[in-house]
Amino acid sequence: MNAPFALPHALRDLARRSVPRYTSYPTAPHFTSAVTAEVHAEWLRRVARAGSPVSLYLHIPFCRTICNYCGCTTKASLRDEPIRAYAAVLHHEIALLAAHLGRAEVSRIHWGGGTPNILPPDCFEAIVRDLGDRFAFRPDMEHAVELDPRHVTPEGARALASLGVNRASLGVQTLDPAVQAAIGRVQPLPTVRAAFESLRSAGIEAINADLMYGLPFQDDDSVAATAELMLSLAPSRFAIFGYAHVPWMKTHQRLVDEAALPGPEERLSQAAVARRILEGGGYVEIGMDHFAHPDDPLSVAQAGGRLRRNFQGYTDDDAETLVGIGASSISRMPWGYAQNAADVPGWRRAIEEGRFAIARGKAFDGQDAMRADAIEAVLCRFEVDLAAVAARHSAPVSVFDEDVRRLRHFVNAGWVDVDGSRVSIRVHRHEIARLVASEFDAYLGHGGKHSVAV
Structure with missing residues (x-):
C-alpha cells in the first residue's frame, strides 16, 4: 500500500477552487465573435510577410465510440464515409491556408482528436502529401500523432512511419480494469504493449504515454500500479492529467458515477503517487504534469529555459504561429487566437464557400500578451520575473502590484517567495502552480466555468 499524501488543511481547501489549465491566455471562455474569418486571413498574411515558421495542428473529430471521461470535441462514427468526407474538406482548407501563407516553413505537425488513426490510410497519406506539396517541411520537423492503442496495428504503424511521423502519443489513461470499465475504455496491458511494439518495429521510437488520475474508482494503489506497469514499457515521455469533470460542457460525462469520483484530497494524493513513481523511474x-527521459528534447528545452506551453501541453516548439486545421481547431498567432466552428457541418459550409470557418477568437489587447507571458513563466518554470516581463511589453512593473498582493496568502503559508519583482513557488509547486498563475489572470471570475485546480 502507498503511504497517504499528507495535506495542509489550507492546500486541501485551495484544491477545490476551479481555475483554467492555461493552455491559452486569454482562455477559451473569453473568445468572442469579434475575431472573424477576415481577421484570421489578415493575421495569416502578416505571418507570410514576416516569413516566420509555423506549426500545424490537424483535428480529426471522430472516434469509433465515445469514452465516458472524454473532454475532446469529437463524435462517434462506425462508418468510414463521414470520415472520408471530412478528409476531403481538409484538403480545401489546406489550399485556402496556402493561398494566404505561401510556402511557409513548417516546424511541427500535430494530429489530435478524436482518434486521428481512425482516418483511412489513403486519406491520411493524401493529406500529408498535400501539406508537403504546399508547405516547406523542416528537415528536423517533429511530426506527432495522438493514437488510441486499441486501433494501432503493425501495418498502420508502418504507414505512419513512411509518412514521416516520428512521435506518437498513446492515450493509456489507466490499466485498472475496474476503472477502465467505469470510463468506457477497456484496453488491457497486452493491447497497450502491442501498440508500443508496433510503433517501435516501424521505427517510431519517440512514444508518449498519457495517464490520468481522479477517475471514478481510482485510488493511490490503482494509480501506482498503472505507473509501475507503464515504466516497464519505457515511454519517452509521460503526461499525467487530472480528470476534468465538466458534464455541463460534455454531456456524455453524465455517464460517470460522480459518487465514485475521488475528492480533492484523493486527487492530490494520486498525483503525488504518480509523480514519485515516475521520478523514481x-x-x-x-x-506541472509532464515527465521525460533526461535526453528527451523536452528535458533539454527545460534545462535551457526554452520550455513553452500551448494547446498540446508542454512543448519545445519555438514557432510563434500555430495554425489549426479542421473543425474546432484553434490557431494562435502573435496577435491573438482564432477558432474554427466546432460543428462539422458549419465548418464544412464555410470552407466549401472558399472562406475560413472562424467562429470566434480573441485579439490581444491591453495587457493580454504580457499577462500570457507571466502565466506561461509560472507554469513552465514555477517562477516569473515580473520586471522582465513588463519591460518586454514596455510597461511599468507596477501593473502587477495588485496581483502580487493577492499572492499574500501563499507567501504567508511559506509556499511562495516574493523577492522584489521575482515571484517563485517554493513548495507544493505542482499543486498550486495553476492557482498562482490564476492571480495574473485579469479575466478570471468574469464568465466561464473550469475544472478543479488539481
Missing part, C-alpha cells in the same frame, strides 16, 4: 519532471 528516472524521468525528469517537466512543468
